[in-house]
Amino acid sequence: GAVVSQHPSRVICKSGTSVKIECRSLDFQATTMFWYRQFPKKSLMLMATSNEGSKATYEQGVEKDKFLINHASLTLSTLTVTSAHPEDSSFYICSARVGSRNEQFFGPGTRLTVL
Amino acid sequence: DAKTTQPPSMDCAEGRAANLPCNHSTISGNEYVYWYRQIHSQGPQYIIHGLKNNETNEMASLIITEDRKSSTLILPHATLRDTAVYYCIVGEGAQKLVFGQGTRLTINP
Numbered sequence: 217g218a219v220v221s222q223h224p225s226r227v228i229c230k231s232g233t234s235v236k237i238e239c240r241s242l243d244f245q246a247t248t249m250f251w252y253r254q255f256p257k258k259s260l261m262l263m264a265t266s267n268e269g270s271k272a273t274y275e276q277g278v279e280k281d282k283f284l285i286n287h288a289s290l291t292l293s294t295l296t297v298t299s300a301h302p303e304d305s306s307f308y309i310c311s312a313r314v315g316s317r318n319e320q321f322f323g324p325g326t327r328l329t330v331l
Numbered sequence: 332d333a334k335t336t337q338p339p340s341m342d343c344a345e346g347r348a349a350n351l352p353c354n355h356s357t358i359s360g361n362e363y364v365y366w367y368r369q370i371h372s373q374g375p376q377y378i379i380h381g382l383k384n385n386e387t388n389e390m391a392s393l394i395i396t397e398d399r400k401s402s403t404l405i406l407p408h409a410t411l412r413d414t415a416v417y418y419c420i421v422g423e424g425a426q427k428l429v430f431g432q433g434t435r436l437t438i439n440p
Contacts, residue, residue, distance in 0.1 A: 222374075250427060259418075260375070260430040309374050311428075318363055320428060322374035 218244045220312050222323035229300055230331055237295045237326045239310030245290035246312035250320065251283075254307040266293045300330040334358065335419045340435040349406040351434050353419030356400040362422055364395060366404045368415040369433070375418065378404065409438045 219242040229235050239249055247268050252260040264274045264285050272285035284296040293312075297304055309325040336354040343349040355364065363382050367375040379386055379393045381402075386393045392405040406413055418433040 220374075252430075259432050260369075262427050262429065265427055307372070311375075318423070319377060319380065320365075321377055322367070325372070325374045327372070 218242075218312070218314050218319075218321045220246075220310065220321050220323040222308075222310060222326050224326060225324060226327045226329075228329045228331065231301050232299055234296055234298045235300055235328060237297075237308055237310075237328075239293045239295070239312070239323050241291045241312045241321075244312075244314055246293075246314070247290060248313040249287060249293040250311045250313075251285060251293075251295050252309045252311070254309060254325075260309060263295075297328065300328070302330045304328065305330045334421045334429070335431050337417075337419050337431060337434045339432065340437070342437050342439055343406075343409050345409060345411060345438050345440050347409055349409040349413065349436060349438070351404040351406075351417050351419070351436065352401065353403070354401045355419070355421045358399050358421045364393065364399075364402050365420045365422065365428065366391070366393065367418045367420065368413075368436075369418065370415045375430075376415075378417075411438050411440060414438045 221240045223238045249266045251263045254260045263278045264272045266272045266285050266287040268287045274280045287293040307325050307327050311320045311322040313320050363380050365380040366378040369375045379391050381393045395402045416433040416435050420428045422428050
């Protein structure tokens with residue numbers, strides 16, 4: 217299957233700082249990428265849909281000014297958690313849709329810990 | 332909300348076939364059935380998907396009932412490494428996937 221990478225895999229930051237997470241499709245072009253968040257022992261919750269060259273579409277209850285998403289190229293989407301607080305600590309996972317195929321492939325996830 | 336219903340947990344003996352059921356009675360005509368699994372602290376791994384016909388790949392088989400209201404994922408010879416949470420999702424491929432709670436499958440030696 218197609219490969220999606222995320223960087224960093226793990227990050228620890230102080231409260232109030234901003235953290236950027238990168239999601240890359242390594243061997244295909246992704247016109248659409250998705251960002252999820254997963255709390256311990258819970259399922260994945262979709263945060264937003266990111267389309268290359270346009271503004272992201274956020275799910276209800278997700279603050280767009282806090283979770284900035286940029287999809288500047290067909291292989292890269294970034295999620296920036298601004299002014300992070302301990303309650304933002306979570307496992308953030310991206311996925312990418314393979315062009316004409318009805319499949320989505322997921323990255324390995326980024327574990328964010330805010331102290 | 333997720334459109335699927337799965338048992339919260341299942342056990343299977345190593346070497347046996349693991350059959351994971353999923354109900355999706357409100358599936359629409361253009362929605363696919365997707366199966367993913369998530370091993371602890373990793374991103375979900377794509378397993379298989381189908382629309383109407385049964386599908387098989389190197390990982391698993393997907394059996395979809397004729398009325399498409401339910402399906403079964405079959406892992407033919409389960410190994411300890413197949414222990415994971417398995418998610419059955421219905422949706423259109425180009426659209427977002429809504430995850431339910433999945434089935435926690437434990438393979439026992």
